[in-house]
Amino acid sequence: MTKLNSKIPAGDLETKWTKYKSSVPLVNPANKRSIEIIVVGSGLAGASAASSLAELGYQVKCFCFQDSPRRAHSIAAQGGINAAKNYQNDGDSVYRLFYDTVKGGDYRAREGNVYRLAEVSANIIDQCVAQGVPFAREYGGYLSNRSFGGTQVQRTFYAAGQTGQQLLLGAYSALERQVGLGTVKMYSRHEMLDIVMIDGKARGIIARDLISGKLERHFGHAVLLCTGGYGNVFFLSTNAMGSNVTAAWKAHKQGAFFGNPCYTQIHPTCIPVSGDHQSKLTLMSESLRNDGRIWVPKAKNDARKANEIPEEERDYYLERRYPAFGNLVPRDVASRAAKERCDEGCGVGTSKMAVYLDFAAAIERYGKIQVNKMNLHNVSKERILELGKEAVKEKYGNLFDMYAKITGENPYETPMRIYPAVHYTMGGLWVDYDLMTSVPGLYALGEANFSDHGANRLGASALMQGLADGYFVIPYTIGTYLSQDIRTKAIPTDHEAFVEAEKKVQEQLDTLMNIKGTKSVDHFHKKLGKIMWDKCGMARNEKGLTEAISAIRALREEFWKGVRIPGTQNEMNLELEKAGRVADFIELGELMCKDALNRKESCGGHFREESATEDGEAKRDDDNFSYVAAWEFKGVGESELHKEELKFDVVHPSQRSYK
Amino acid sequence: MNLTLKIWRQKNAKDKGGFALYTIDGISEDMSFLEMIDVLNERLIGKNAEPVAFDHDCREGICGMCSMFINGRAHGPWAGTTTCQLHMRAFKDGDTITIEPWRAAGFPVVKDLVVDRSAFDRIIASGGFVSVNTGNAKDANNITIPKPDADESFAAAACIGCGACVASCKNSSAMLFVSAKVSQLALLPQGQVERKQRVQSMVAQMDAEGFGNCTNTGSCEAECPKEISLTHIARMNREYMMANIME
Structure with missing residues (x-):
């Protein structure tokens, strides 16, 4: 437990964030210009973080695997975005949004984080409207709202069934504005394949140019992973075909703890x-x-x-x-x-x-x-x-x-x-209040982190969280770290840590290409998906999860002996890209089952058949499981559990009832 | 159903490229067009041949990444539909289907059916935004917008940036794409401050990228998967003229 410090500021829930903001160390404008930040991912969290940090004066490099940052899967979000505006005069408030989110998450999220999310929610709507996002309006010209699940007020803002698209294009336009100004350098069709660690800190990434196949080294004073969720571990999900866990998983292997991997949202x-x-x-x-x-x-x-x-x-x-x-x-x-x-x-x-x-x-x-x-x-x-x-x-x-x-x-x-x-993953890289993972200088934003939704996310809250993290949280919290780093000069990428990291990535690519097996990548991915859906899907039990773990281990062996990747690695090779991602999904799948096995209670999206009430509702066990499960990587197939106790000072956990 | 596929194969940007013929059987009409290509690729891999490279991601018709020119039409035969939403019930047993990449000077081929559409990003970067830094905004309901304006702005903003308009146009014009963004922001109060500069910069960048001019054939509107209206081009022309007159 000593290893995890959530760094929630002391004081009343209502004033934590305000006090934090007014006391966080600052980086002066001249110093910002010589600090470089790497943002991986260009969805709502990535695009909003990259543009906001660039506006502040930092030098930003942003990476995405698609052909344009505008393709990130946030674009597919349909319904809406929550905000505690109370425009409908129906009794909404920051507290109520906070309360609904904590309850909706089945009391498995941090009060401090969720309250901050509810606080900044209103600013997000203001910001997006200012960017020209065409939200739905009433005839009087004012913004329209609708209801979403798990709430009794109308606080969801929307743009027909394309809210994610409109919000992402807003964030994308802010990002492209900075690209035009030269403060963000955009790397499309690039995939991050490892984090570079120097003196225990994240100092850069190794990325593969997906057109030429060449590996590249990039330095950053800090690295932000805004790489989305891992629902595609199930093969079939509502995620985009390219959505993957690779960036987060590589970070996990470099020491970033993985929080609550078993919390999956089935829509x-x-x-x-x-x-x-x-x-x-x-x-x-x-x-x-x-x-x-x-x-x-x-x-x-x-x-x-x-x-x-x-x-x-x-x-x-x-x-x-x-x-x-x-x-x-x-x-x-x-x-x-x-x-x-x-x-x-x-x-x-x-x-x-x-x-x-x-x-x-x-x-x-x-x-x-x-x-x-x-x-x-x-x-x-x-x-x-x-x-x-x-x-x-x-x-x-x-x-x-x-x-x-x-x-x-x-x-x-x-x-x-x-x-x-399968639609969304509440689990993700463990982060503290600053959104920093357990690796110094390495941050995780949006769906990639585990933080705000507990064991179940409410509808229209993913867009809210992605943009909150990028527009309104990271621009403040990153100062805590970077203000201590102003004397660090840019590290040349011929540093031995970069050379080593690139070599390791190259070796994995060589290994994959040299297997020359008989089965396609999808063959393995489908098999993994079936195991996960059958045994670690909507209902889980001890027997099934135990079986799943051995089945996944066997599948991992099969994969590394039997996968076939046509073509070469020095060109665009979509099968090679998929193979790397599926290799990581297989390792993640095992961890998800372990986490699900460990959590003997039912809560939110995690339903253990052994833990149900008489009328079949999920039964939580607060005495034994009111904690965040943060897993440390100890070698492939080996992990150590750390627990972050959840404290509820304001909301009192009760049996969640919607009856 | 059984089909013959005539697919453009091109190793890389420098390769000359050409059509390859494939026959494929056992295709269900419930498959999406891309799932049919998945089946083909799975079989190619089985034969140790290189699968067909194509762009795709969300497969829900919204990310704009898929980009196939099918039987001479961008995104195939269904109106208002992206390739990923096109389903095989649009075809019948025994059909020959020709599949090409987008063809335009502004969209060089990367490999097979994959093209480089980064020109669109550069056009947006030249002015397709409202210059508002994070934190500057006032309360959202302080800006009231008449519903018809908001709706029309939204209709323009629905553009997914796929490039079908360019691929369909005999001039490879990008005017529907550019005008959708110009129009979206020209219709909103938030877009007024930079209105003149925006249209001038975006048109200049569009020309610099090698896209052609509009000659009002309307094929862009007809093939746009989001059915973006040609009237946005008219609005952009007005905006452009006004901006230049007022200088």
């Missing part, structure tokens, strides 16, 4: 798997649960079409089980409830592994509102439904179109079929 509303060819899963935004009602037939193995099942034979199971929150229960609760119904034999569709998300009631309701608005009389039912469909189209049109293209069905006429899918 309740995704388009179900259609066959073995499936390469990824597509999310249907949580915002749809504002208006859609989720149901399955009451009877088992009901083969009728949705429209043929009368109202009284439908089971609106979320409304039945959770009358207070209904269809807007948090994601972990909604996902498990869907699994429970399908396991009972009430699932729908050909696979029977799906439930309905139905908009019929919403279409009718909106139609009637439109009729009133337009002051129409004697309107036919068809006309009402037509008007209702128009209203629903305005709200969710792009999602409905996407659903129709993927499934070939019309969701305005028949209910959507949905099923849970």
